[in-house]
Amino acid sequence: MRTWLNHIHHGDCLTLLAQMPDATADLVVTSPPYNLLNSSGNGMKNGNGGKWSRAALMQGYATHADSMPHDDYVQWQRECLSEMMRVLSPDGAIFYNHKWRVQKGLLQDRTDIVDGFPVRQIIIWQRSGGFNHNPGYFLPTYEVVYLIAKPGFRLAPKAGGVGDVWQIRQDRGNPHPASFPVDLARRAIAATTAQVVLDPFIGSGTTAVAALLEGRQYIGIDLSEDYCQLARQRVDATVASLEAAADVPEIPTALEVRSMLTAPTRTAAARDSDP
Ligand SMILES: C[S@@+](CC[C@H](N)C(=O)[O-])C[C@H]1O[C@@H](n2cnc3c(N)ncnc32)[C@H](O)[C@@H]1O
Numbered sequence: 001m002r003t004w005l006n007h008i009h010h011g012d013c014l015t016l017l018a019q020m021p022d023a024t025a026d027l028v029v030t031s032p033p034y035n036l037l038n039s040s041g042n043g044m045k046n047g048n049g050g051k052w053s054r055a056a057l058m059q060g061y062a063t064h065a066d067s068m069p070h071d072d073y074v075q076w077q078r079e080c081l082s083e084m085m086r087v088l089s090p091d092g093a094i095f096y097n098h099k100w101r102v103q104k105g106l107l108q109d110r111t112d113i114v115d116g117f118p119v120r121q122i123i124i125w126q127r128s129g130g131f132n133h134n135p136g137y138f139l140p141t142y143e144v145v146y147l148i149a150k151p152g153f154r155l156a157p158k159a160g161g162v163g164d165v166w167q168i169r170q171d172r173g174n175p176h177p178a179s180f181p182v183d184l185a186r187r188a189i190a191a192t193t194a195q196v197v198l199d200p201f202i203g204s205g206t207t208a209v210a211a212l213l214e215g216r217q218y219i220g221i222d223l224s225e226d227y228c229q230l231a232r233q234r235v236d237a238t239v240a241s242l243e244a245a246a247d248v249p250e251i252p253t254a255l256e257v258r259s260m261l262t263a264p265t266r267t268a269a270a271r272d273s274d275p
Contacts, residue, residue: 005196008208008220008231013200014076016221017083024087025219027194029185029207031097031178032077037067040103061177062224077113080200081148085117087198091152095188097125097180099143105136114146121147124165125184145188159191176204176227185210205231209238 004024009016037060060066068076084094100109123145133139145166171181185207189197195216199207202220204227211218212235222228252260 004219005217008228010225010228013221020087023089025196025198026089026092027192027197028084028094029188030199030201031180032201033064033066034099035073062226074112093149093153096146117148119146120149126167127170155191156193174204179204179206182206182210189214202231203227205234208235212238
């Protein structure tokens with residue numbers, strides 16, 4: 001367990017997950033590569049100009065092209081989900097972020113990936129900021145988060161009240177081309193009592209940062225050593241800021257200051273008469 005906990009591991013997630021004992025993690029929060037460059041339209045396919053030429057993901061990831069044949073991609077993601085289920089504790093769950101899109105004029109949801117897995121709920125991540133305008137359909141402004149839960153999974157007390165539409169702004173200023181916001185991962189983690197949070201596609205380390213901010217432990221995996229280094233830097237910065245915050249002496253409240261100032265002080269004469 002020690003070798004896994006609180007580390008960002010460089011490697012292929014299927015290879016590394018296969019080495020992980022059963023029930024290593026209580027929760028998975030993850031966003032896989034979406035296979036965006038295997039697309040029927042929107043100029044995503046060849047990048048020869050058009051609005052997508054500016055998109056960060058136009059080149060794929062550092063070490064993953066994001067353009068697998070669709071059936072291979074689905075098969076790969078199903079294997080990844082099976083391994084995630086295996087390494088989850090019996091009351092664990094997976095928050096699996098993905099994106100629906102239109103392909104050849106028809107909606108491509110991700111049923112083919114999650115079919116047969118115990119999907120308990122679909123959370124809408126309303127993130128706005130889409131830019132793939134298309135005359136055939138409305139501008140997409142949300143992504144989905146599949147809550148795939150083992151039978152024993154329960155939310156933390158009162159956590160369900162937040163509802164199933166999460167309005168959270170997209171991540172900004174992150175050098176990773178497809179990071180999700182810390183607040184998205186934090187909301188998922190905070191809604192559970194999980195102690196160990198795994199992300200097998202950790203990218204820039206967002207899930208680890210969120211886990212630390214929520215006082216939990218993390219395990220991260222990514223295929224790109226560059227992203228792993230970025231993730232480690234963000235983790236170190238988060239740990240440093242949490243430690244700095246813990247060092248700040250408690251500031252007295254206004255009421256406490258007032259009572260300190262008005263408290264009767266002993267006179268010098270009284271002090272001198274002490275035995
Ligand atoms: C959508 S991004 C995750 C971004 C992350 N949520 C963040 O906030 O930074 C998907 C990640 O999967 C990684 N990846 C691709 N193939 C992988 C594999 N076989 N094993 C592990 N990671 C892989 C990519 O390098 C990329 O960083």
